[in-house]
Amino acid sequence: MDSGIRGQPEERVSEVDQVSHLAVDIGGSLIKLVYSSSNETSGVEKGETASDDILEVSNGSDNYPIHYGRLHFAKFETSKINDCLEFISSKQLCRSGSWHHVTSDNHRIAIKATGGGAYKFADLFKEKLGVSLDKVDEMDCLVAGANFLLKVDGDGKFERVSGTSVGGGTFWGLGRLLTKCKSFDELLELSYSGNNRVIDMLVGDIYGGTDYTKIGLSSTTIASSFGKAISENKELQDYRPEDVSRSLLRMISNNIGQIAYLNALRFGLKRIFFGGFFIRGHPYTMDTISVAVQFWSKGEAEAMFLRHEGFLGALGAFVSHESHSLGTS
Amino acid sequence: MDSGIRGQPEERVSEVDQVSHLAVDIGGSLIKLVYSSSNETSGVEKGETASDDILEVSNGSDNYPIHYGRLHFAKFETSKINDCLEFISSKQLCRSGSWHHVTSDNHRIAIKATGGGAYKFADLFKEKLGVSLDKVDEMDCLVAGANFLLKVDGDGKFERVSGTSVGGGTFWGLGRLLTKCKSFDELLELSYSGNNRVIDMLVGDIYGGTDYTKIGLSSTTIASSFGKAISENKELQDYRPEDVSRSLLRMISNNIGQIAYLNALRFGLKRIFFGGFFIRGHPYTMDTISVAVQFWSKGEAEAMFLRHEGFLGALGAFVSHESHSLGTS
Numbered sequence: 012m013d014s015g016i017r018g019q020p021e022e023r024v025s026e027v028d029q030v031s032h033l034a035v036d037i038g039g040s041l042i043k044l045v046y047s048s049s050n051e052t053s054g055v056e057k058g059e060t061a062s063d064d065i066l067e068v069s070n071g072s073d074n075y076p077i078h079y080g081r082l083h084f085a086k087f088e089t090s091k092i093n094d095c096l097e098f099i100s101s102k103q104l105c106r107s108g109s110w111h112h113v114t115s116d117n118h119r120i121a122i123k124a125t126g127g128g129a130y131k132f133a134d135l136f137k138e139k140l141g142v143s144l145d146k147v148d149e150m151d152c153l154v155a156g157a158n159f160l161l162k163v164d165g166d167g168k169f170e171r172v173s174g175t176s177v178g179g180g181t182f183w184g185l186g187r188l189l190t191k192c193k194s195f196d197e198l199l200e201l202s203y204s205g206n207n208r209v210i211d212m213l214v215g216d217i218y219g220g221t222d223y224t225k226i227g228l229s230s231t232t233i234a235s236s237f238g239k240a241i242s243e244n245k246e247l248q249d250y251r252p253e254d255v256s257r258s259l260l261r262m263i264s265n266n267i268g269q270i271a272y273l274n275a276l277r278f279g280l281k282r283i284f285f286g287g288f289f290i291r292g293h294p295y296t297m298d299t300i301s302v303a304v305q306f307w308s309k310g311e312a313e314a315m316f317l318r319h320e321g322f323l324g325a326l327g328a329f330v331s332h333e334s335h336s337l338g339t340s
Numbered sequence: 341m342d343s344g345i346r347g348q349p350e351e352r353v354s355e356v357d358q359v360s361h362l363a364v365d366i367g368g369s370l371i372k373l374v375y376s377s378s379n380e381t382s383g384v385e386k387g388e389t390a391s392d393d394i395l396e397v398s399n400g401s402d403n404y405p406i407h408y409g410r411l412h413f414a415k416f417e418t419s420k421i422n423d424c425l426e427f428i429s430s431k432q433l434c435r436s437g438s439w440h441h442v443t444s445d446n447h448r449i450a451i452k453a454t455g456g457g458a459y460k461f462a463d464l465f466k467e468k469l470g471v472s473l474d475k476v477d478e479m480d481c482l483v484a485g486a487n488f489l490l491k492v493d494g495d496g497k498f499e500r501v502s503g504t505s506v507g508g509g510t511f512w513g514l515g516r517l518l519t520k521c522k523s524f525d526e527l528l529e530l531s532y533s534g535n536n537r538v539i540d541m542l543v544g545d546i547y548g549g550t551d552y553t554k555i556g557l558s559s560t561t562i563a564s565s566f567g568k569a570i571s572e573n574k575e576l577q578d579y580r581p582e583d584v585s586r587s588l589l590r591m592i593s594n595n596i597g598q599i600a601y602l603n604a605l606r607f608g609l610k611r612i613f614f615g616g617f618f619i620r621g622h623p624y625t626m627d628t629i630s631v632a633v634q635f636w637s638k639g640e641a642e643a644m645f646l647r648h649e650g651f652l653g654a655l656g657a658f659v660s661h662e663s664h665s666l667g668t669s
Contacts, residue, residue: 038546039541039545039546039563039564039567040541040564040567040570088570090570090571090572126546127543127545127546127547127548127552128546128548130547130548130550131546131547131548131549132548148554149552150554173598173602173636175595175598176540176562176563176564176565176567176591176594177565177591177595178564179564180541180563180564180565180566180567180570181564181565181566181567181591183569183570184539184541184564184565184566184567184568184569184570185514185566185569187569187570188518188566188569188575188576188579188584189517189518189576195570210513211505212368212369212509212513214456216368216456217367217368217455217456217457217460218456218459218460219456219457219459219460219461220460221459223456223478225477225479233505234368234505234509235368235369235505235507235508235509235510235513236505236506236509236510236513237509237510237513237514237517238368238369238505238509238510238513239513240512240513240514240516240517241369241417241419241509241512241513241516241524242419243419246517247517247518250517255517262505262506262510265505266504266506266595269502269504269599270598270599270602273502273599273602273603273605273606274602276602276606277602277605277606307502
């Protein structure tokens with residue numbers, strides 16, 4: 012895949028000079044697109060839901076001998092999959108599949124796709140865009156995407172050692188129920204001006220303002236997330252959404268940091284890479300996760316973050332090898 | 341402390357025949373009392389907030405050479421500490437402190453007390469009941485309480501290896517904000533008739549009803565707690581409180597089970613004892629924690645529960661040795 016395109020019919024060359032490759036990662040809450048263009052003019056215009064993140068990849072690593080030109084990153088809420096299909100259609104991205112599953116019907120196009128939605132929405136892509144989804148395993152893609160960003164020569168071997176149901180979906184799901192926020196980003200932004208001490212029960216709240224020094228807990232350590240909300244004097248509407256959002260973010264970031272660290276311990280790892288849309292480059296989220304890893308590891312372990320971390324799966328699908336393919340439908 | 345009473349003034353003997361000993365554990369959300377009586381008639385009447393749990397301890401273990409008679413367990417919300425003080429006063433429990441810190445003032449009474457509130461509310465106890473709180477370290481008490489219930493000859497050595505801010509306070513705090521429940525128990529009871537699949541995003545929801553077999557996740561595994569609540573079509577009032585409560589309980593129980601298991605792994609432990617008011621003998625909570633430990637450990641570890649698990653700290657204070665005392669104020 013020297014040019015990022017394989018088995019492509021000749022008449023499409025001019026098209027592909029502009030948009031040469033597309034891969035999708037369809038998760039439970041978000042659809043992530045990664046596609047490449049070989050010149051700047053074909054860059055995606057900033058839309059309501061599409062991100063305009065662009066990554067210059069002029070020279071691929073040895074492991075990925077590619078020349079993609081510019082990589083584009085776009086996302087849509089999975090519930091608005093029709094917007095995504097329309098975006099693909101209007102940008103003519105669906106004409107840029109990798110076409111390596113060309114059948115007797117020369118125009119059969121396959122897009123590399125990962126995430127559960129690659130199964131769930133296969134028929135919809137077929138019906139609306141006339142393209143097949145060439146499914147690539149989700150974990151394979153995450154690892155390939157991380158390796159791509161790290162420019163690491165991975166050997167493709169990995170093990171899924173744990174997981175958690177408490178993450179970005181929980182932040183946004185609980186956040187929507189608790190505040191009037193209309194979007195994940197709005198909720199996250201609110202948290203910046205919030206104060207979690209209004210709702211969280213701190214060690215100092217229990218110990219009358221003092222630390223619990225014997226076990227090394229300062230008075231500001233959170234003893235119970237949302238623990239102050241048990242008060243009978245206040246209802247949901249009496250709390251500022253900023254404070255609710257902040258408590259939620261700290262609860263989830265701390266928890267993710269702790270579970271990640273405990274798993275890293277099992278394998279003697281000191282550096283933990285975090286990815287996923289929960290993070291998306293937001294400094295406070297990264298800071299909270301970093302602090303959590305530092306806290307639980309007593310400074311022994313470190314949290315690491317990658318740019319474009321939300322697109323690991325889509326990137327992995329984008330650079331996927333045929334060996335990862337789970338079959339086309 | 342053969343009779344559970346030390347240095348007690350003679351004129352109080354008849355009183356103490358009925359209620360012989362009192363200890364308190366004052367946490368951020370709940371105050372737990374443990375006290376003993378030597379005959380049945382002095383048992384606590386069931387009140388609004390007082391539990392009527394009674395444990396017969398006719399023969400103490402070698403490690404705790406005691407003859408308490410009946411142990412009584414009572415709890416109050418910390419926010420209603422005045423109810424607790426009134427209860428102690430009306431039951432004349434405060435006349436039954438262990439009095440081993442008798443000063444020149446013969447009537448100075450000290451109650452064994454643990455939890456952060458032993459610091460925070462020391463002055464209040466002094467003012468309202470005229471008693472001093474003889475503080476006992478919280479972790480020491482937890483271990484002593486667990487050993488007392490297990491009848492294990494512990495050597496008093498322990499290490500606090502981890503913790504979490506996500507527990508009973510979070511369940512009740514978030515639950516109060518999300519539902520109209522008036523009590524922890526009401527919220528917990530609601531969860532029994534709830535269905536978490538309405539609000540949680542399951543693996544099957546993402547994968548179009550199928551399992552993600554490659555990594556051993558069934559379609560009913562929770563992929564994202566509260567992940568379905570990101571839907572724009574539903575607001576908080578559109579969800580049944582039963583379902584909200586169920587999702588919350590599963591999120592927290594799963595999380596506690598996972599963190600406990602990951603910590604147990606560090607020390608090669610196969611049996612994990614769970615305590616605290618979050619559990620309180622509720623079958624569904626214990627079941628969810630058990631399933632979580634089984635799930636994360638792939639059947640290698642096991643969750644264990646003790647009766648009266650919510651009173652570990654108070655029990656530990658009750659049986660505490662002078663060596664645990666942190667001083668009276």
